[in-house]
Amino acid sequence: MKRQIIDTISAYKTIIIHRHVRPDPDAYGSSMGLKGILQASYPDKQIYVTGEHEETLSFLDHPDQVTDEQFEGALVIVTDTANTERIDDQRYKSGAFIIKIDHHPNDDAYGDLLWVNTQASSASEMIYELFEEGKANANWKMSDGAARILFAGIVGDTGRFMFQSTSKKTFETVADLITYDFDRTELFNGMYEVDRNLLHLQGHIYQHFIMDENGAAFIKLPLKTLEEFGVTASETSLLVGSLGNVKGIKAWIMFIEEEDQIRVRLRSKGPIINELAKEYNGGGHPLASGASVYSWDTADEVIAKLKKLCQ
Incomplete structure (x- = not known):
């Protein structure tokens, strides 16, 4: 070939x-x-x-x-x-x-x-x-x-x-x-160098992410939050791995709201997540994938499915 x-x-x-x-x-x-x-x-x-x-x-x-x-x-x-x-x-x-x-x-x-x-x-x-x-x-x-x-x-x-x-x-x-x-x-x-506003957003992520007893975690970053910290949606890609440092975490999602969609970044330490991403206009690797949803209600569906994967 x-x-x-x-x-x-x-x-x-x-x-x-x-x-x-x-x-x-x-x-x-x-x-x-x-x-x-x-x-x-x-x-x-x-x-x-x-x-x-x-x-x-x-x-x-x-x-x-x-x-x-x-x-x-x-x-x-x-x-x-x-x-x-x-x-x-x-x-x-x-x-x-x-x-x-x-x-x-x-x-x-x-x-x-x-x-x-x-x-x-x-x-x-x-x-x-x-x-x-x-x-x-x-x-x-x-x-x-x-x-x-x-x-x-x-x-x-x-x-x-x-x-x-x-x-x-x-x-x-x-x-x-x-x-x-x-x-x-x-x-x-x-x-890997980042501006201070991005580090401040990282602190926000560490303070506000939610993780269940099975190691499924997520953080929602609406437009209002991005504007508050002065960070663009594309810049958040530098932070998607941050939650991987959390003890006991199995898989996590970062939801980033844009003007026309909510970007879904999925990462995992074990559960296969690319099939979940495919259900929501996305795909990728078994342990690192991306998708897109168009409402926070749909985002909650993705969270529920991730929790089942981690059980």
């Missing part, structure tokens, strides 16, 4: 890389890391990453502005995106050929060529594996910038190597990546 992907890439002059909406470090890492590798390996090709920029990830990189005309006859590669509804920039359909590279469950087998590995810690780890194949068989090259952002993607999706998805292969990959020239301290500062 990797050889097929490499052969397909070599055949196209223009390559446009997509990732999922509401990007996280792995979405940026896999898409922009692949871009950096391809630019270093094929200087004659036009390589772009499309999608709406997430300001909290500005320390990593910025996507490109891609015109409708550039999609004509282009190869489209979608990384880190399980289903078509979550692909950022729906113009992906306008390309000539679509490749899917992902590590989520393959519930939506879209694309003309698919490489899905649910055992990989991250899509960024898969991109490095693709690079290894390309280096051995097509003289692919890795840039320092690509190594930096792939490293960030792996760190982000493994929770700094704490999640069960972290494997021997993961550590071998990052061991290779840190041989390139980038400042890990500066990178970690960008990933």
Whole structure:
């Protein structure tokens, strides 16, 4: 499969890389890391990453502005995106050929060529594996910038190597990546330093979350609370793991109200939660998923179902 992907890439002059909406470090890492590798390996090709920029990830990189005309006859590669509804920039359909590279469950087998590995810690780890194949068989090259952002993607999706998805292969990959020239301290500062208002909101979460006797927990963050602390909905993504430090917790939900929906962030230390997420316009990994609801009554339904999972 990797050889097929490499052969397909070599055949196209223009390559446009997509990732999922509401990007996280792995979405940026896999898409922009692949871009950096391809630019270093094929200087004659036009390589772009499309999608709406997430300001909290500005320390990593910025996507490109891609015109409708550039999609004509282009190869489209979608990384880190399980289903078509979550692909950022729906113009992906306008390309000539679509490749899917992902590590989520393959519930939506879209694309003309698919490489899905649910055992990989991250899509960024898969991109490095693709690079290894390309280096051995097509003289692919890795840039320092690509190594930096792939490293960030792996760190982000493994929770700094704490999640069960972290494997021997993961550590071998990052061991290779840190041989390139980038400042890990500066990178970690960008990933984990937060403004004081976000820390104040974290304190609010610790004070007001609710957990039952079986270890099911939740916190609701309505718009009024976000405005009170001066925090955007996207910034709360930095806090979703906070409740994982609570002794006795099994699984938890953070509800974040936006103008048009309530974002549902689910995390678990054991109970499988991605099937629950699928019931509410979402999905993801067995222990880390996301969904969307449109009323607080529906949010209470999700809480009730999480409690049953934890019994």
